[in-house]
Each structure stands twice: as C-alpha cells, then as structure tokens.
Amino acid sequence: MIVLDFSCLKCGHxxxxxxxxxCAEKTPGFKLELGTYYxxxxxxxxxxxxYSAKVLDKDEELKPEY
Ligand SMILES: [Zn+2]
Structure with missing residues (x-):
C-alpha cells in the first residue's frame, strides 16, 4: 500500500x-464521510x-447514493 523506496524530500533520510x-470529508449532498489517510x-x-488511502488502495470511490 505504501511506496517503499521512501526518501525524505527535505533531508533525504x-x-x-x-x-x-x-478526516471528515464533505460529500455532495452534505453528508459527512470519514476519509482514510496515510x-x-x-x-x-x-x-x-x-496520502489519500482512497486513491492509494484504489478503493471503489463511487458508492451508490442512498
Ligand atoms: Zn526528513
């Protein structure tokens, strides 16, 4: 899930x-959704x-509207 060859942008560590x-995210329709971040x-x-876990894990972002 996480890119492994990390080196810090600031110091190279x-x-x-x-x-x-x-984080709470507002979705269209004023619902609050919890978004996962790494x-x-x-x-x-x-x-x-x-990093947005949604994007990183390629979760299905499109959920049916209730
Ligand atoms: Zn650093």
Missing amino acids: DKYQVKTTF LKICMNCGYTEM
Missing part, C-alpha cells in the same frame, strides 16, 4: 513511520507526507 488518520513521517526531521 530513509527511515519513516506510517500512521493512519481519519501519514508518512520522516524519522529524522519530522517532515510529513499525506
């Missing part, structure tokens, strides 16, 4: 930590990259 976080945190300088 290759050790990182991955965390998962959830955070890749550089263990050297703390620089954080954020």
